[in-house]
Amino acid sequence: MSHIKETARQHEVTRSKVLAMLQMTEERYGTFVMEQALAYLEKQLGANVMSGELKLNSLFWAWWRNHWHDADLAFIDEAERLTIKERQLYYEIAHDPERFEYTPQRAIYSDAFNTIKSKQQLQKTT
Numbered sequence: 001m002s003h004i005k006e007t008a009r010q011h012e013v014t015r016s017k018v019l020a021m022l023q024m025t026e027e028r029y030g031t032f033v034m035e036q037a038l039a040y041l042e043k044q045l046g047a048n049v050m051s052g053e054l055k056l057n058s059l060f061w062a063w064w065r066n067h068w069h070d071a072d073l074a075f076i077d078e079a080e081r082l083t084i085k086e087r088q089l090y091y092e093i094a095h096d097p098e099r100f101e102y103t104p105q106r107a108i109y110s111d112a113f114n115t116i117k118s119k120q121q122l123q124k125t126t
Contacts (some may be wrong), residue, residue: 011065014072021079021087032095037064040097055114060108067102071095 001009007104019029038055054060076095079087093099 007066011069014069014076017076018072018091020118021076023084026071033064033068036068036095036097036100037061040064041095042096044103049116050109050112051116053116054104054108057108057112057115059111060104063102063104063108067100 015029018024019026022029037058039056041051045054071094075091078094079090082090
């Protein structure tokens with residue numbers, strides 16, 4: 001099995017455990033992941049061209065999913081003995097963008113910056 005397929009399988013297993021522990025739907029989980037990513041970008045960069053481009057950037061989203069998975073793994077380890085209400089609260093706290101300790105690698109910012117430059121050059125020629 002390729003590394004990418006194995007990683008995707010691990011993410012699926014982890015997500016399934018989180019959904020069961022929180023009694024959460026796939027839709028709510030996906031919405032929460034997206035909301036927190038957008039809040040993270042707003043916190044880190046504000047509303048500007050770079051944050052707007054990162055919202056569309058596949059490298060950013062791959063990075064976000066990988067680190068979200070790490071936070072989910074830590075949650076599973078810590079929350080097993082909690083009640084459902086405690087788990088739900090703990091999950092929100094553990095995934096709060098204000099507490100998110102990771103920052104994207106330079107390659108992610110560079111990719112987004114290059115896309116911005118390309119878009120600007122295209123606008124100049126049209």
